[in-house]
Amino acid sequence: MNFSDELKTLKKQVQSEEELNVDLSGVDKIIISGMGGSGIVGNIFSEIYDRKPVTVVSDYHIPSFADGKTLFIAISYSGNTEETISSLEIAREKGCRVVAITSGGKIGATVDNKVLIPGGIQPRSALGYMLMPLLNTFLKPSSQERDAATAMIDAIDEDNSDMESLAREIWSGKLIPIILGFSPFKWVAYRWKTQFNENSKILAFSNYFPELNHNETMPYRGTYRKDEFKFIVIGHPENMRIEERIKWTSSLTSTPFHRVDVRGKYVLDTLFGLIHKGDYLTYHLAKLLNVDPTDVSLIEELKKKLSR
């Protein structure tokens, strides 16, 4: 499957009705462990689910508070991520209730209680497969919400020329994107950053309102190299306090912000609309730069060196 075909699987992914098979009685906190394209799933989830404390771990270890009342969710698309395997072992020792979302690998082989998702695509293209079981278990989206998400994704699959234009602008200026998000889609800004890194192979960074107004804003007036960056603000513009911040940050620093707004009816369609715009933006940029968006051979080489 080429990368463009992978992107077109997302609209089906959000129709997944898979759930974690867990008894939540007595569970008072959740730890989600995952790295890269799998780890972001936990971060995005933690921003829209807040009825219990959710700690997202992207490292070898887990916090010492993990115990028998902790639900530990290992997310690894390949099932072979060394950090996630390490954290899973610690979670078992500490007596956590352990579940996994994976396409197989060692984690698929050793965790009984799991959601097995389809393999064969890039982990970062399987975000829907990995995220939906969390949403289905804890937030139970309706079929209307699911259908709205599919319709939103479908519309972006059909026409993403706005993202092609933006990619062309970044490409022609050899610009470094800074993606600025805000609640409840701060982590989608980080998702865009990582898609620029992996698909387009360029440096990119992310931050969010209102936190960035307390530090990162200072150099937006420009000490040096500011013009080499492209500032992109993404989100659903409905919070007037945040809109004021965006307006004044841009005007007081004379920094043009390129806005990418997605106005869904629900959180779900807005979320996946924002995600999918970033998928196409970074895909178009890869084509302009003549790099293969699926190529992550460096990460594979690194894993090989480390596994010796």
Added chain:
Amino acid sequence: MNFSDELKTLKKQVQSEEELNVDLSGVDKIIISGMGGSGIVGNIFSEIYDRKPVTVVSDYHIPSFADGKTLFIAISYSGNTEETISSLEIAREKGCRVVAITSGGKIGATVDNKVLIPGGIQPRSALGYMLMPLLNTFLKPSSQERDAATAMIDAIDEDNSDMESLAREIWSGKLIPIILGFSPFKWVAYRWKTQFNENSKILAFSNYFPELNHNETMPYRGTYRKDEFKFIVIGHPENMRIEERIKWTSSLTSTPFHRVDVRGKYVLDTLFGLIHKGDYLTYHLAKLLNVDPTDVSLIEELKKKLSR
């Protein structure tokens, strides 16, 4: 007080024996709310204290799980931060146990249970005043640890020529720093980023091992503009798995990493040593760039526009 004098107060700050006056029985989770130079205190704390779930909020709202068994800690140096005041009001409505660390302001005036810290310096220069009450309450550092931290800070106050050289290199190449950290000092890398932003007024970014190996690493081989960045790895080099990652990331991407190692005896002296090196680096860079490290007038202008 000029900025250099502010930096020299840190060695006294770590001797603070202030504690939060709270009954921790029945508290099963902690929310720390703060922005910018105050918010980072919660992040740094959350990485070295992990016996209860700690959620750090840098926004207007707090998670819906907040309840009577939640300790809510508002940290605002000025005591007038609008986001922190908003989150504090929600915490009160939800019946959280509320405490504050502040030098005064509205938060100082309305929260009975608080640690009042000395005012009059930049919030980012008061990190020790704000962090020590958390450490004293939850981790109880010994006087040996405290003295080791003071000695570490004192040595850096005496000789920070290594940071002056590094500042000169960044200045002469007009480089954008990317600071890479690793556990348990990931958030110190973010602190350095914000110090570059506020003190030196330049763009800067941070990330951490092992997460960055799953995405950000890809462009380290260089698609464009890579040579305009300065990669700085900070931490206490003792974790061999992480050291392998650092070595192979650098070698497979042909990216020189400038290492800033601090080898304290304890977490406390290492932590403050790493923090203080970043303080001086960004201070020296400000001097070379001929910008005032204390000037954050833009952030003040923004607050004024928003408060109308």
